[in-house]
Amino acid sequence: MTPRPAWKGYLKLSLVTCAVQLTNVTTNAERVSFRTINRETGNTVKRQYIDAVTGKPVEDKNEVKGYPIDKDQFLLVEEDEIEALHIESEHTMSLDGFVDKSEIEQIYLDTPYYLSPSDKVSEEAFAVIRDALAARKMAGLASIVLYRRERPAVIEPLGKGMLLTTLRYQNTVRKPATVFDDIDDVKIDDEMIELATHIIDKKRIKFDPSKFEDHFENALLEFIRAKKAGREPPVVKPSPQPSNVVNLFDALKKSLASEGIAEDEDGGKKPPSTRRASKAARKGQEPGGGKRKSA
Structure with a gap:
């Protein structure tokens, strides 16, 4: 089933225009969802707006948006007044500038959508814009009205x-400095960094989203199946919370051992402690730094 477009309009590059549509990249169709039920009757419940002063329910026809202008004072704004506000980006996205995508800091990236031609007539113009961007390895900047913003x-x-x-x-993004400035500068031993990078090198993998698994969702589904079948739901004990590492060097060495990567079998670099011992042996020294005694 073809997903319903989130937006339909036009994409414009100078005088080249094509009809396009946006489709949500993500879907929540497979997620577990709940309804709110009245425990006493077993019936579903519905939400209703209540007047904050009188305590009485408000009919749909009397619900209206209010913009606060003073304490307990609001400017009433009707739906048709908002609908009457029109700007170009409501129906047309104009490509007015082009950048290298890598120049955009990740903290500014929000929600992804698939963009495709909305009719056969627009496919050629759409392909021209797409292939031109690909040829220059550039991304286009535009504006779009989505959900009244x-x-x-x-x-x-x-x-x-x-x-x-x-x-x-x-103006909606907190700068990293507002959070990170409180982090102290720490002098780190080079050998500990080498141990940590060795773990990273040995655990390097290819990005594969098919390997992602929502363990909480799986546990929730198993709980529901058991309850539906009249079985006792499985008891899941919470995993112990980790504590701060006291001896970081020992923790890194134990991490290497626990991952089974204390030795590099691929011929790559050995961890620092192993390398240091090998170098000392070649120089006729004990690993601790003293001279090796002859037999």
Whole structure:
């Protein structure tokens, strides 16, 4: 079943225009969902707006948006007044600038969408824009109105289609310094870094999202199946919380051993402690630094 588009409009590069549509990259169709039930009757419940002062339910026709202008004072804004506000990016995304995608800091990347032509007539123009971006290895910057908000976006080639990722506004993003400035500068022993990098080198893998597994969702499904079948749900004991490492050097060495990578069988670099012992042996010394005694 073809997913319903999240937005339909036009993509524009100078005088070249094509009809396009956005499709959500992600789906929650397979996630476990719950309804709220009245425990006494077993019936589903529905939400209802209640007047904060009178305590009485508010009918749908009397619900209206209010913009706060003073304490307990609001400017009423009707739905048709909002609908009457129109800007170009509501229906057309104009590619007004081009950047190297790597120049965009990850903290500004928000939500991804698939971008595709919405009709056969637009496929040729769409392909021209897509292939031109691919040829220059560039991404286009545009603006789009989604869910009544204008959002900056970056558009890049992706296979036969394109990927649009909405961007966060600068004034909505906390700068790293506001969080990281409190972290003290720490002098780290080079040998400990070598031990840690050895673990990283040996555990390097290829990115494969098919390996991702939602263990909580699986546990929840197993619990539901057991309860539905009248079986006692499995008891899952919480895993112990880790504590701060006291001796970091020993912890790194134990990590190497526990991962079975204390020795490099592939002919790569050995961990520092092994290398140091080998070097000492070649120099006729004990690993601790003293001279080896002859027999």
